[in-house]
Amino acid sequence: MPDIHKTAIVHPKAELADDVTVGPFSIVEADVKIDEGSRIHSHVLIADGARIGKNCQIHHGTVVSTLPQDLKFSGEKTTLEIGDNTTIREFCSLNRGTLDRGKTRVGKNGFFMAYIHVAHDCDVGDHVILANAVQLGGHVTLEDWVIVGGLVPVHQFTRIGQHSIIGGGFRAVQDVPPFILAAGEPLAYKGLNAVGLKRRGFSKESFRLLRKCYRILYRSRMNRSQAMETIRREVEMIPEVQALLTFIENSHRGLI
DSSP, X not given: OOEEOTTOXXXXXXXXXXXXXXXXXXXXXXXXXXXXTOEEOTTOXXXXXXXXXXXXXXXXXXXXXXXXXXXXXXXXXXXXXXOTTOEEOTTOEXXXXXXXXXXXXXXXXXXXXXXXXXXTTOEEOTTOEEOTTOEEOTTOEXXXXXXXXXXXXXXXXOEEOTTOEEOTTOOBOSBBOTTEEEETTTTEXXXXXXXXXXXXXXXHHHXXXXXXXXHHHXXXXXXXXXXXXXXXXXXXOOHHHHHHHHHHHTOSSOBO
């Protein structure tokens, strides 16, 4: 049986695994599924549409799967999905999706610090770290292994590429390509995310080829189409290079 504090309110239709813990004064609504090993701390609201994976930690004051802050939302049935082993710290707010995507998704092994907002229809990958007070607008996409520094607002529909890191206190209003460090006002390319890539075992050859790609993209004075053509002609198509080209091809807001 789940361990539910006597002051918590859990709807009888909510589906909780046997070893789930629900802390004091928390509320779990009817259309909720929480998988094994997860802990809901005190004063948490888990609203209809929440789908919470295994071994998650949701801390004091957080609200999960509340209604989208979107004037186009008309009450359709949507969800918010949180992957296994994700920690969400104090006073975060995560909204469920709208008809556009049908869900807001947070991947596995994430770490979200205090006062973060994840808006409707966001798609957040695995192993993502968001520092305190990061604010994701609607329809934002964060690929795997992204790190976003504290107090960063990310404009709606913006995409952040895999293994990139954004320094704290800046603004992301255009797409941030993968594997890089981004900082400054306006946000700009500042080199590869060397520390992160080394920690994750990227090879020296990957570093060399990615640096060559970004020299062509940002230092050659070519336009984007010319740079992509040059990369295809002059750079070996290892998976990381292909991922970069695919990201650029799919960019709608333009690159930083």
